[in-house]
Amino acid sequence: MRAAPVPSRVHPLRRPALASSLGLAALLFAIRAEAIDEASGARLSWVRADGADTCPSIDELTSQVVQLLGRDPFQANPAQHIEAVAERHHGQWRARLYVRTSDHPIAPPREIIDDAPDCSALATAVSLAIALSIDPTVRPAPPPPSPTPARPAPAPSFALREPRPAVSSTVALGAFGQLGLLPGSSFGAELSAEPWSQDRLHLRVGAIFLPEVRADRPGGAFLFGATAISLSPCVHLFRGQVASVAACGTFVVGAAHALALDLTPVAPAQRAWFALGASARASLRVVGPLYAEARLDVVALPLRVQFNLQGAADAVFEQSPVALSGFLGLGLSFR
Numbered sequence: 001m002r003a004a005p006v007p008s009r010v011h012p013l014r015r016p017a018l019a020s021s022l023g024l025a026a027l028l029f030a031i032r033a034e035a036i037d038e039a040s041g042a043r044l045s046w047v048r049a050d051g052a053d054t055c056p057s058i059d060e061l062t063s064q065v066v067q068l069l070g071r072d073p074f075q076a077n078p079a080q081h082i083e084a085v086a087e088r089h090h091g092q093w094r095a096r097l098y099v100r101t102s103d104h105p106i107a108p109p110r111e112i113i114d115d116a117p118d119c120s121a122l123a124t125a126v127s128l129a130i131a132l133s134i135d136p137t138v139r140p141a142p143p144p145p146s147p148t149p150a151r152p153a154p155a156p157s158f159a160l161r162e163p164r165p166a167v168s169s170t171v172a173l174g175a176f177g178q179l180g181l182l183p184g185s186s187f188g189a190e191l192s193a194e195p196w197s198q199d200r201l202h203l204r205v206g207a208i209f210l211p212e213v214r215a216d217r218p219g220g221a222f223l224f225g226a227t228a229i230s231l232s233p234c235v236h237l238f239r240g241q242v243a244s245v246a247a248c249g250t251f252v253v254g255a256a257h258a259l260a261l262d263l264t265p266v267a268p269a270q271r272a273w274f275a276l277g278a279s280a281r282a283s284l285r286v287v288g289p290l291y292a293e294a295r296l297d298v299v300a301l302p303l304r305v306q307f308n309l310q311g312a313a314d315a316v317f318e319q320s321p322v323a324l325s326g327f328l329g330l331g332l333s334f335r
Helices: 018-028 058-069 120-134
Strands: 040-048 077-089 092-101 110-114 169-179 185-198 201-217 220-239 243-260 270-287 290-303 306-309 315-318 322-334
Touching: 040 058, 040 120, 058 120, 077 120, 092 120, 110 120, 169 201, 169 290, 185 322, 201 243, 201 315, 220 270, 220 315, 243 290, 270 322
Parallel strands: 040 077
Antiparallel strands: 077 092, 092 110, 169 185, 169 322, 185 201, 201 220, 220 243, 243 270, 270 290, 290 322, 306 315
C-alpha cells in the first residue's frame, strides 16, 4: 500500500529555526511511504546553475546525505536517479529535485526556496530531501542546544585613561613683507612653527626679521630695521587632504631701531612696539610633507615706534596706526 503523494512545491525556508526548516523539508519531500531495500542504491547529479557557484560541491552534498542515512547509498547498485538543480534568482535560493526509479517514471519536481544570504541552509534542506527520497524513514538529528551566553565580566573599579589625541606640528620658512611697520614697503624673512594642532584648532608662533631700509629725511639719511615675534591662535575654515584655509588672531611684539648715516643724533636709537589684528592663511600640499603657505595680516598698533631728532619738532619716522603684512614660503608637516 502506497501513501498519497505530497505537494510538488515546498514553501520558502525561514531562518533562524533550522530545525523547523528541516522538518518542513522532511514532511514535504517524503515521496514514498515504503522503504527501499538498503541493498539498493542511488545515483546523484548535483547542478549549480546561475548564481549558485557558492553552494557546496557534489562531494560535500554527498557527505551530508551519507551522514543522514548512516550508510553510503551511492556505492550500491542504483535503483534511483536523483538530480538536484540549484540557482540564485531575484535574491532567493531555489533548488529543484527530480527523482526517477527503475519502475516509476520521473515524478514532478520538488522545489525548495530559501531567503537566506548564503546557500548553506538550502544545501542542508536539499541533502535531507535526497536522503528522504532514498529512505523515507530517515529522521534528522535535533539541532544542538544554544550555548548559554556568558555573563560579561564586571567593569574594573578604576577609570581608564582617555587616549591622547593625535598632535601634529609644522615648520615654515619664507619671505615676510610689510607696509606701515618701517618706512615705505620692504621685505624680510619669517620662521614660523605650529607646535600644537587638534581637530580644527591650531596655534602658531613666528619670528620675524626686517632688514634695515634707507629713508632720507630733512635732518639726514637714516636706516630703520625691526625684529618681532608673533603668536596666532587659528581655526581651520576648510581642511582637506591637499589644501586648507584658516582664520587667525594675531599678537605681535617687536622692536625697531634707527641708525643715522651722518652725525645727526637720534634719540632714542631703539624702541618697542606692539600690534594685534587678524590674518587669513592658506596652504597647499606640494608633495609628501612639503607644502606651500600664503598669509595676509591686518594689524593695529596700540603702541607705535616714533623716532625724533633732538631739538626738532617733527618725527624722523613713526609707525602707522594700521599696518599690512604678508608671508609666502614653504613648510614641512610632522605628526
